[in-house]
Amino acid sequence: MDTLDVELGTRRYPIHIGAGLLQRPDLLDAVRTRPLRLITDQHVAAHYLAGVQGSLSLDSQHVLVLPPGETSKTLASVEQIMDWLLASRLPRDGLLIALGGGVIGDLVGFCAAIYQRGIDFVQLPTTLLAQVDSSVGGKTGVNHPRGKNMIGAFHQPRLVLADTATLVTLPVRERLAGIAEIIKYGMLGDAGFFAWLEQKLEALLALDDAALRYAVRRSCEMKAAIVAQDERESLAGGAGPRALLNLGHTFAHAIETFTHYNEWLHGEAVAVGLCMAADLSARLGWLSTPDAQRCRQLIERSGLPVQVPAGMRADDFRALMSLDKKVASGKLRLILMRRLGEAVVSGDFDPAALDATLRHYTA
Template sequence: MQQLTVDLGDRSYPIFIGEGCLDATPSYLPYIAGEQVCIVTNDTLAPLYLSRVQKVLEGKKVTAVILPDGEAHKHFGTLNLIFDHLLAKKHNRKTTLIALGGGVIGDMTGFAAACYQRGVDFIQVPTTLLSQVDSSVGGKTGINHPLGKNMIGAFYQPKAVVIDTQVLSTLPAREISAGMAEVIKYGLLGDAPFIDWLESNMAALMALEPSALAYAIYRSCENKARIVAQDEREGDVRALLNLGHTFGHAIETQMGYGQWLHGEAVGAGMAIAAEVSHRSGWISDTDLARVHRLLAAASLPTAAPASMTVDQFLEHMAVDKKVLDGRLRFVLLRRLGQAFTTSDVPVALVQDVLVKSIAKGLVGPG
């Protein structure tokens, strides 16, 4: 088992990474202050992992909420099911919530923990590659709204993150590809040597080779932990983690949450951001081709949905969280391994890039 720390002073917390972490008592018990625990999971994962986590927590008063699976359920109605359960089972202010699932479960459980009795502890146990390398770390929690993704939520840090690499063997290939988008993102935004490593090891990663996966997860979490420690609430540096997300969130919102997986939309979004960077004169033809090859090697989309329009992109981007004082901040590439934020991108250039991406005629991911 490897361990990292997200350094946030007295709110610092560990990230445990390794095979078998799911069943390891030291991953949980030191971070549970009271006797009550509520495990939040979904109807796909409960048969696979719920009893295993319950066994580790023997001696605690454990209850469980089993939610419907999927991004389409990441809304107020589903969130309220968690509150209904906590109140019905009389969970007090010393209860600990455990998020056993992917990014949807993690985001909703964290948001519920931030709100219930004005804040209770929670632990992240991510079960998808995307949640292991990204959404479980850093304290972003929330739900979707029909007009925008993750527009309602809170910054609220977990007490610990428990990443068991063995659970990835049960994921479909499409989920592995979606998670790989966030792995690639860390290389592009600030870790050029990691890009080189990914180019040489993508086949092993897609085949779920254990040592390659463990390294990629550790390196991704290390990159994110460093950025979050510098900028917890996305005032500056943390915004770089949104590479590909401005365009990606527009795709998710327009196409319907869950039709494109988050990582698939981010993959297409990174391809669009790379093209804007190329057209702006920052990255070369060779660099742009490397981005496309890397995304393609992970079986990720490299173009926008054929059914979207430029106006739809712009409409959704106008309500993106990265709009500041009426101006949209883009995360672009000055070079591979060095991202930056800017509001000085001509709208006409962005529109032209979107037209060409849409014209590639991508029917759908997967």
Template structure:
């Protein structure tokens, strides 16, 4: 298919990330990733309305005997719960899904995380096919096998590592993505430059207008470069014992904001995940400068780029710094030494920092 890019994830679990327009209609390609006779298509109402029929038609044409069921949830982070997880397992039970069944995740990060956790747990693990339809999922959450649901106490506290058989990213779906969700995905794209590749930050800065205008060639290149960065780090560190933790740059702050707002990014006027990560990256850069690890100028540069892409760079009004700090203490990235952050020495060079003094973190939070 024209304009299709392939990124290989190697190492412990090898699979392809296929990127290009029109892939959801390629039933033969999708069917090659479904080994057994049962499949559960997991999606949300917004995405299912647009794309579920296309995926189902392609699969049924390529695999006429496939027993295919749907599990569709309302859109939003607030749906990524243990209750929805249980309902999805019930859907697999009703389908009679066997050990060679496949869970197909059609949607953004919420759907991918939930469906992945379901696939990880049904009969101790069945196949997962990721079909991301948001920019954020294409460049981040669909890749690498991190699956989870949220608890009221914190984001992604219950989950498992479960690698997909493949990630098939149909970039044509980005045409229907709301502007806010496109910008949220760009935050994760910027993250790869911030932690691995300062030259990529320059590339993004020069093409900010084209990215926001959804130029297909520029978006395709940004997605492929981001996926390659993630594939490289996942191949080195599948279970996040070392280098992969750097992908959490900005996430300790960002998750605290999301949790304190009750995951209200979709329905309640709070920040969504990408927006919270954008703020979190700026705060992490400021914390790096406050600890004398990195130049303040790099934090300012990062903030300008994110602002140019239409993303927030400050903590929303009304959030208490002390409450945010308390959320961080329960973050799964904390350890016995205390708070753990991904900080940077300068743009493009991140590292893990444990035992960061809480008073300095609180000062950064108060400065907003």
């Protein structure tokens, strides 16, 4: 088992990474004595609920199982969870456990943020995407028909247990969605890690234990370091270190909104968004053309999509990107690459280059 800490002062918390951690009830000793409620979804429950419930001696009335998928990530689900928590009288010193992927983590984390003005929660991420990205850093929230994650809060977990053995039961598409975020970390902050990924891609795709643990650990380390610098994405008016984690995401959110959150997985949209960010960075003369090609090639080799959804036009991107949270006073800012392994936030790019990227990808 590897352990790393997210250094956030009084909100500091550990992330444990390794195969079989959900079978290690001792790792939950610190929270076991508190009033607990666990929320998961039907898919995850089928594989892992019984084990976790048993090791925590959780009464079944203290477990809520939601339908799987992004459609649960709404204010309506928040209301349902608030009703359930209040009906079961969870006190303010109680603790919520999120067992599942990014949807469960974001939704349950947000409920923990607003239940009685904030209670503690623990993340047990069971998807690769959640293990390397969404369960670390305290971004919680739900979607709105007008945009993804438009309602939410920053609320840090007390503990994250990333059991890499759960990835065996994960559908291949979802595994790949996690690979996209791992590639993102290489592109935005560590050219050496990117080169390692080019070498080890097949091992990673085959769920080789050592490769998987290193990839998850290195991704979490990079995210934790960035989050520790800029917990609420508030530095430099939202254009500080934390914004770098959104490499590819402005394009990706437009794709997800265009497809109503129900066709593309987040990581699949990110994969295309990463290609578009690399393409735009190369058109600006920042990233070398060969390195932009390496980015696209690694994503394509993984089996991830590298083209936008059928029928999506440049104007669709322009309209949907204008609602992005990174728009400041009407000006669109994007995360771009100065070079491989170095991302920057920029509102100061040639709009003709963005037009060229949008036209190229929607041709």
